[in-house]
Amino acid sequence: MPTYQVEGRSYEVDDDGFLQEPELWSEDVARDLALTEGITELTPEHWQLIHYIRKYFYSYGVAPMVRKVCRDNKMDLDYIYKLYRSGPAKGACKVAGLAKPTGCV
Amino acid sequence: MKALAAAAALVAALAIAGALAGAVPGGAAAVTVVLPYVAFCTLLGGLTWQVWRWAQTPVPYRIPTTCGQQRSLPWIRTAPIDNPDNGIMAAIRVVIEALTFRSLLRNSRARVGAGRLEFSEARLLWLASLVLHWSLLVIVLRHLRFVFLPTPFFVPTLDAVDGFLRIGAPPLLITDVLVLAALLYLLGRRVATPMLRYMSLFTDYFALLLLLGIALSGMAMRYVAPVNLVSVKEFALALVALHPLVPAAPSMLLLVHLMLVSTLAIYLPFSKLVHFGGVFLSPTRNLANNSRRVRHINPWNHAVPTHTYAEWEAEYAEKMKLAGLPVDGADRGG
Amino acid sequence: MGPIVADKPAIDIELKAPAGDWRDARVEFRKGTFSNASLPKDLIPLGLPNPRKWQPTDLDWQLPRDWQRILLEGMRERLARYRSFRLFMDVCVRCGACADKCHFYLGSGDPKNMPFARAELVRSVYRRYFTTSGRLFGKLAGARELTEDVVKEWFYYFYQCTECRRCSIYCPFGIDTAEITMIVRELLSLIGVSTHWVTEPAANCYRVGNHLGIAPHAFKDGLDFARDELRDITGLDIEIPINRKGAEVLFVMPSADYFATPHYYTLLGYMMLFKEIGLDFTVSAYASEGGNFGLFHSNDLMKRLNAKIYAEAKRLGVKWILGGECGHMWRVLHQYMDTMNGPADFLEVPVSPLTGTRFENAVSTKMVHICEFTADLLYHEKIKLDRTRNDAYIVTYHDSCNPARAMGLLEEPRYVLERSCNHFHEMPAKTIREYTFCCGSGAGLGNDENMEMRLRGGFPRANAVRHVRAEHGVNLLACICAIDKATLPTLMDYWVPGVQVAGVHELLGNALVMRGEKERVTNVRGEPLAKGGAADG
Numbered sequence: 013m014p015t016y017q018v019e020g021r022s023y024e025v026d027d028d029g030f031l032q033e034p035e036l037w038s039e040d041v042a043r044d045l046a047l048t049e050g051i052t053e054l055t056p057e058h059w060q061l062i063h064y065i066r067k068y069f070y071s072y073g074v075a076p077m078v079r080k081v082c083r084d085n086k087m088d089l090d091y092i093y094k095l096y097r098s099g100p101a102k103g104a105c106k107v108a109g110l111a112k113p114t115g116c117v
Numbered sequence: 118m119k120a121l122a123a124a125a126a127l128v129a130a131l132a133i134a135g136a137l138a139g140a141v142p143g144g145a146a147a148v149t150v151v152l153p154y155v156a157f158c159t160l161l162g163g164l165t166w167q168v169w170r171w172a173q174t175p176v177p178y179r180i181p182t183t184c185g186q187q188r189s190l191p192w193i194r195t196a197p198i199d200n201p202d203n204g205i206m207a208a209i210r211v212v213i214e215a216l217t218f219r220s221l222l223r224n225s226r227a228r229v230g231a232g233r234l235e236f237s238e239a240r241l242l243w244l245a246s247l248v249l250h251w252s253l254l255v256i257v258l259r260h261l262r263f264v265f266l267p268t269p270f271f272v273p274t275l276d277a278v279d280g281f282l283r284i285g286a287p288p289l290l291i292t293d294v295l296v297l298a299a300l301l302y303l304l305g306r307r308v309a310t311p312m313l314r315y316m317s318l319f320t321d322y323f324a325l326l327l328l329l330g331i332a333l334s335g336m337a338m339r340y341v342a343p344v345n346l347v348s349v350k351e352f353a354l355a356l357v358a359l360h361p362l363v364p365a366a367p368s369m370l371l372l373v374h375l376m377l378v379s380t381l382a383i384y385l386p387f388s389k390l391v392h393f394g395g396v397f398l399s400p401t402r403n404l405a406n407n408s409r410r411v412r413h414i415n416p417w418n419h420a421v422p423t424h425t426y427a428e429w430e431a432e433y434a435e436k437m438k439l440a441g442l443p444v445d446g447a448d449r450g451g
Numbered sequence: 452m453g454p455i456v457a458d459k460p461a462i463d464i465e466l467k468a469p470a471g472d473w474r475d476a477r478v479e480f481r482k483g484t485f486s487n488a489s490l491p492k493d494l495i496p497l498g499l500p501n502p503r504k505w506q507p508t509d510l511d512w513q514l515p516r517d518w519q520r521i522l523l524e525g526m527r528e529r530l531a532r533y534r535s536f537r538l539f540m541d542v543c544v545r546c547g548a549c550a551d552k553c554h555f556y557l558g559s560g561d562p563k564n565m566p567f568a569r570a571e572l573v574r575s576v577y578r579r580y581f582t583t584s585g586r587l588f589g590k591l592a593g594a595r596e597l598t599e600d601v602v603k604e605w606f607y608y609f610y611q612c613t614e615c616r617r618c619s620i621y622c623p624f625g626i627d628t629a630e631i632t633m634i635v636r637e638l639l640s641l642i643g644v645s646t647h648w649v650t651e652p653a654a655n656c657y658r659v660g661n662h663l664g665i666a667p668h669a670f671k672d673g674l675d676f677a678r679d680e681l682r683d684i685t686g687l688d689i690e691i692p693i694n695r696k697g698a699e700v701l702f703v704m705p706s707a708d709y710f711a712t713p714h715y716y717t718l719l720g721y722m723m724l725f726k727e728i729g730l731d732f733t734v735s736a737y738a739s740e741g742g743n744f745g746l747f748h749s750n751d752l753m754k755r756l757n758a759k760i761y762a763e764a765k766r767l768g769v770k771w772i773l774g775g776e777c778g779h780m781w782r783v784l785h786q787y788m789d790t791m792n793g794p795a796d797f798l799e800v801p802v803s804p805l806t807g808t809r810f811e812n813a814v815s816t817k818m819v820h821i822c823e824f825t826a827d828l829l830y831h832e833k834i835k836l837d838r839t840r841n842d843a844y845i846v847t848y849h850d851s852c853n854p855a856r857a858m859g860l861l862e863e864p865r866y867v868l869e870r871s872c873n874h875f876h877e878m879p880a881k882t883i884r885e886y887t888f889c890c891g892s893g894a895g896l897g898n899d900e901n902m903e904m905r906l907r908g909g910f911p912r913a914n915a916v917r918h919v920r921a922e923h924g925v926n927l928l929a930c931i932c933a934i935d936k937a938t939l940p941t942l943m944d945y946w947v948p949g950v951q952v953a954g955v956h957e958l959l960g961n962a963l964v965m966r967g968e969k970e971r972v973t974n975v976r977g978e979p980l981a982k983g984g985a986a987d988g
Contacts, residue, residue, distance in 0.1 A: 026487075027487065027899070027900045028899055028900075071669075072665075072666065072668060072669035072672060073664070073666050073669060074663060074664060074665050074666070074669050074710075077673055077676065077709070077710050077711075077712075077715065078711070078712050078715075079676070079680070079712060079715055080673070080676050083676075083679075083680070089712075102899075113663050113710075114647070114648050114651045114652050114655075114662065114663075114898070115651075115652035115655075115661075115662030115663050115706065115707060115742070115744065116662065116705055116706070116707040116711070116714070116742055116777075116897070116933035116934045116936070116937045117662075117663065117707050117710065117711040117937050123591065167541070170537070171534060171537060171538055171541075174530070174531060174532070174533065174534040174537050174538075175532060175533075175534060176533075176534045176535070177532060177533060177790070178786060178787055178790055179786055179790065180535065180627070180630065180786055180857070181857075182616055182619045182620055182625060182627060182856055182857070183855070183856055183857060183858060183859035183885065184620050184856070184859075184885040185859060185861070185884075185885060186859050186861045186862050187812065187858055187859030187860060187861075188812055189810075189812045189820075189823050189860070189863065190808070190823060190826060190827055190830065190863070191811075192830060193826075193862045193863070193866075194862070195859075196859070199885070200859040214623070214625075218623055220548075220620065220621055220622055220623045220625070221546075221548055221621070221623045223620065223621050224548050224621060225881055226551060227551040227552075227557055227911075229464050229465065229466055229557065229560075232464065233914060234557060234910070234911055234914040236879075236881045242546060242547075242548060246546070246623070310547065311468035311469065312466075312468070312469065312547065312550055312562050312565060313545070313547045313550070315468075315469045315473055315562050315568075316473055316545055316547075316562065316565070316567065316568050316571060317545060318545070318592075318593040319591050319592070319593065320592065320593060321544070321545055387582075387583070387584055388584070389541075389542065389543065389544050389545070391541060391542060392542040392543070392544050392623075392624055394538060394541065394542055394624075395538055395539075395541075395542035395543075395623070395624025395625060395626065396623070396624055396625075398534065398538055399535070399538060399542075399624055399625035399626070400534060400535050400538075400625075401535070401619055401625035401626075401627045401630070402624075402625035406858070406859060407812075408785055408786050408789060408790070408816070409784075409785055409789065409812055409813040409814075409815060409816035409818065410811065410812050410813065410814050410815055410816075411815055412789045412790065412793050412794055412815045412816075413789065413790045414790065415790050415791070417532055418790065418791065421751050421754050421755045421758070422498065422755060423755050423758045423759070423762070424657050424658060424755075424759075425762070426737050426759075426762060426763065426766055429658075429660065429737050430737075432658075433666055433667045433668070433736075436666060436667065436668040437667045437668060437736070439668065440667065440668035440671045440672070441671070442667055442668070442671055442693055442694055442736065443694050443695070443696070445766075
């Protein structure tokens with residue numbers, strides 16, 4: 013398993029940089045993970061998505077649908093790709109500390 | 118290339134052994150009597166064993182490869198042979214495959230160049246295989262003149278058609294030419310195509326070279342150093358009648374020919390030469406594509422653990438109730 | 452869609468003459484060309500052997516001590532159970548007709564990806580341990596010892612086959628590499644060698660009900676969301692009933708349809724159709740997965756996951772089952788379900804409630820493909836389409852491997868497409884219908900760690916799309932497979948940028964004229980409708 017190291021802190025991640033143990037997530041961890049998306053400063057809009065995704069995950073045990081993320085946050089997909097260059101599923105969910113979905117996705 | 122060399126060496130050794138057999142006491146008897154009987158029994162026994170082994174292995178699932186439109190709605194034109202809907206059509210599919218090598222006829226060639234993929238027709242493999250198999254059949258049938266008295270009625274006709282070119286005396290038989298050409302093409306293709314050469318095994322070369330040796334020794338007996346057909350027929354008839362006669366002075370070519378043919382007969386059931394089984398028994402080809410219409414039975418369909426609805430609901434019932442989804446447990450409770 | 456492939460790997464496609472001896476089993480596990488190993492968290496709930504943390508790049512795979520005995524015993528068992536396996540081990544003549552038919556061979560140039568070579572990897576072991584000639588003559592008879600390197604090689608190459616069956620149609624003996632791959636994967640699973648992308652969805656499907664692990668309340672939330680979206684698009688209230696007993700039809704779809712994009716737009720299309728024709732149906736949260744990643748692991752796992760569909764149909768008391776757009780799901784439903792989990796004698800023969808058509812081809816399984824169902828509706832003119840609503844799209848159709856070569860569902864989706872859009876162009880004949888090329892990501896290979904091999908394997912398909920884009924300006928690739936919808940966008944972005952991917956029923960949903968609907972201003976993706984061209988029909 014690869015580890016992701018930043019400023020002396022290290023995290024166990026999968027090949028795509030998703031946290032192996034999502035329960036270790038904290039806002040500081042999010043700031044570290046955001047660096048993998050080339051984000052040095054998380055803006056309120058970044059945080060809005062992170063909190064939205066985490067809240068959904070807490071209630072339902074899965075990430076929200078991409079369509080739902082866009083609609084509930086009133087952002088179109090292109091805009092989300094501007095915020096997180098790997099997009100909502102592989103970027104925002106990663107920073108929010110979720111596991112990566114598998115299957116026909 | 119080591120495989121090719123080994124196969125060539127073995128075929129050559131067999132041919133030499135056959136040629137020299139007449140010089141060794143009892144050698145001629147071994148090659149003209151013992152070996153043919155052993156070979157015939159091995160061929161028969163081996164093929165029976167192989168076919169029995171395949172046939173008694175179950176076909177648990179109905180897995181035809183479909184090569185055309187299924188039968189679904191009545192107004193949609195179907196491909197009744199390439200996607201057979203019943204056993205009869207599946208049988209026709211198999212017969213067409215066996216007689217015309219239909220699947221090989223689909224062959225195309227892909228080329229990658231400048232980041233593009235291009236396809237072209239590639240029918241030579243199909244042609245060579247078809248010619249090889251049909252010629253071999255005609256040649257085998259022609260040989261029936263040696264083992265039946267009177268000669269079967271169709272053999273002279275076959276001979277006449279086969280010799281229609283009327284070149285030389287005895288007339289050149291077209292199947293002789295074709296079988297040589299086909300074998301040489303298949304051998305050349307195998308050696309010249311790097312990918313094919315990479316994967317080719319001893320047996321791939323051995324089979325081709327053995328057939329080539331048989332064809333050449335047979336043709337030599339007809340065109341180069343003609344043997345006495347009457348004495349060959351006497352010998353063959355005696356063999357068939359189970360009163361074998363060892364020919365007094367067998368031709369060297371005949372010994373080579375018999376040696377190689379016997380080797381082929383012994384080798385065939387245990388080699389890739391049993392590939393005819395694939396044509397007739399392959400579940401991807403001999404089954405109808407009707408698995409939604411007729412239930413196919415798997416004789417060993419064993420039970421497997423499943424996660425039942427009740428187990429599933431037990432885990433999620435609370436959340437389902439909160440979400441307003443119907444719950445069986447609650448139904449029973451109320 | 453935004454940029455999916457962030458940094459494009461440079462992929463040179465070249466078919467080089469191979470060097471060395473193919474019997475040398477050593478494989479280099481190069482990043483981008485293989486899938487990650489299964490995790491214990493998924494193997495344990497499924498009760499699968501040898502759960503442990505490992506990766507293919509490890510030197511020691513932590514195989515069970517008697518791994519060789521397990522594999523050989525497993526082979527012996529399967530040789531006795533499957534005529535296909537026995538026959539395919541015996542009859543190949545290595546004519547090579549299949550060689551350049553495999554998309555992985557064409558994309559990678561790796562000679563062991565030629566289908567007959569792939570089979571030879573296991574055939575050589577078969578000869579060594581199960582034939583007299585192989586035992587006696589060894590290498591001369593094409594036999595090879597079963598070593599740990601061979602296990603690694605099997606893992607690499609049998610997880611580099613998408614079970615698409617294209618080679619099989621060219622084989623004079625009908626040898627089906629998919630069948631060999633399925634059996635070898637099953638053998639490998641006996642010693643705990645499988646991939647994460649296959650076993651996690653399978654474990655989720657087994658316990659939660661679908662690949663993605665979407666629990667029933669989340670399932671409902673997703674479908675409620677679709678209801679909101681449908682209201683915005685059509686102005687109609689379109690309810691999606693869940694676990695409703697006594698419905699006439701159970702509708703089963705791949706879970707990606709209610710989670711992933713662009714699959715989700717196909718879901719909207721189905722639901723608009725069902726609303727318009729007033730279909731009495733329900734979906735199930737328990738059987739909330741049509742797909743079956745068990746197919747990519749072992750026949751037993753396939754059967755265990757598939758069992759839910761009939762069980763749920765029985766519990767809900769429906770009359771028959773309708774299945775959505777999904778490729779490998781239909782391999783299972785069409786060729787395995789009835790045999791494995793039937794007979795479905797508690798169901799009725801499917802009859803379309805609108806046209807009265809009796810689906811004679813499904814009288815035993817009692818399960819109908821949505822494209823068969825919709826084509827029948829269109830033939831009987833039970834629904835009205837305005838194809839100009841799809842005028843922004845210039846469409847081509849990708850036949851998904853399984854519906855094409857394990858079913859023969861070729862005309863039905865075309866019939867629907869041709870009536871749903873004005874601009875439809877076929878790709879070259881050698882790349883569609885039974886000759887269709889795989890997306891390169893099927894059979895559980897659609898993960899990101901395997902990206903280079905996916906892009907290589909998808910190259911022949913992309914090449915054909917590029918052809919119709921140049922000829923006709925095609926900008927939309929329609930298909931009826933969830934794996935296609937998940938992976939073709941990535942493939943298109945890499946090889947043919949600017950071509951989008953959509954389900955057939957997405958286009959139908961756009962075109963469908965619904966009673967009481969408001970004037971459509973957007974397509975189901977929420978994009979403004981490009982009005983232009985004359986309406987017909």
